[in-house]
Amino acid sequence: MGHVTSFSALPLAAALLAGTAVLSSPAFAQNGMNTTSLQHEVVLDGLDNPWDMAFLEDGTMLFTEKCSGLSVRLPDGTVNALYGVGDVEGYASNGSDLFCEGQAGMMGVAFDPDFGNNRRIYVYATSNLSDPHTNRLMRFTLSEDFSAVSDRVDIVDDVPYKMAASDHPFGGPGAHNGGRVRFDANGHLFLTTGDTHNGEVPQSPTMMGSKVLRIDTDGNAITENSPPEGFDTRTYTYGHRNVQGIAFHPETGAAITAEHGPWHSDEITILQNGGNAGWDPRPNMAGRGDCPDDYCGYSPNQEDGMNRYERAAFMPMTDFDTYPDAMPPIWNNNGWSQGISSAAFLDGEAWGDWDGAMVVGIMGIGFGGTPIGQRIDVIQFNDDNTDVEDVTEMTLPMDTGRFRSVVMGPDGSLYTSIDEGTIYKLTPGG
């Protein structure tokens, strides 16, 4: 269902306000040196699985809906539907090749750092132009009046897509696409990808799943990328499982990922150029035998709960025995996998002690005795910015949900989307 249709379901008064803040709540009082009082507003509601947002300095917000498409919310609250998935109605234009299936669809979005001059934006989505189908990073030109996109160029067209169901949890087509698109302070474009439930992908030198790509805005490798010999030079890091979160430390500039774990061990990792994240779910190695459909990612005992540390010993998220030089995670969610999905750094004095801290959105799973854990965590680093010093669950002034995206806004507020269809604005103080 397109978002235009979704809005039509709102009462008239609310529909007239669609795209503006329609709900507000009093600050939820919090006390303590590491906490901040928060207010929340509903920025948009009734969306179709909102996946990501990107901002200009004036508050203009691009946002994606997984099965609907790309839209822009202007500072006055107007929403323009720009580019639809497949034949979804209500968009200025459509990508007839785009589709959604399972976890796949339209995902990450970013403004070009030089958008003021070149009007370029970037969107990651699943396409059937190739067979097997792939995930693609598309570049567009956004019109001066923010009403349409044009000049599509697929600057990355070869990120693997899972075509068929397999015998695994979450085993449908479309699994593990990664999906976040972000620029660092140097203007380098990062794209995170996933393993597509294919045991061969993570350590493959040429299949671009399970990677963090670092490229320019034409899709070419950054010259300084230093993956191992024989790797596709777009590779910044490899050996990941399914990276949906990446953010850059405001002081060190380091790229830091937030990555789903497999029934255990969500991980936050400071990336090293050319580094291996150590995920290798191939069967018949590292002490494992055969696994369902040649993918050990949920083994052993993939159909029932079991001790998370026993799981981690059998199928480690970061396999230091096999890859001693793998990049060490700086946090593993206390051994749990709860669906960590996105990352951002808080910015502004209003955040108090949290100014400069990392936040991660966690969607919640709740399998086999795992606490569901839907939340936003605040990750504070040590003085050297090399390790995690403290983790605090953000006390939220609204109900929880599947926190798919956290993005710092230009107004000093943190914006977060939940799969249930809402984009919230969280503002410190009040």
Next chain:
Amino acid sequence: MSKVYSLVAFIIICSFAARADSLAADAKANEKPETAAIAQEVDLEAAENIFHKSCRACHGNQAQGVASYPKLSDKTPEYIAEKLRIYRSGEKIGPNSILMISHAKKLSDEDIANISVYVATAFD
């Protein structure tokens, strides 16, 4: 409202019975509902607890369906109950069966009756 829910529970029990048994047994089943409806009112509080513990994280806070997990709020209680019973038996009927079987096998008949009505009606 509780009368409405009781009525729906009554229908579910009828439905299960009718499916499970032969035509001859159907006659017996049709005699059961009055007793069953009296004996088993839907416990919405218990259902809400199950929803928050086992359903909401995947299917969404309004059972609206999110990510790769289907919408439930537009389904009938009968449909939901039938699927839960299949999952509880261990039969795989979709890509997320492993997740559903894990949750469903903990449910009693009463739990299934409760949660089926709750999910289908609480978010109207």
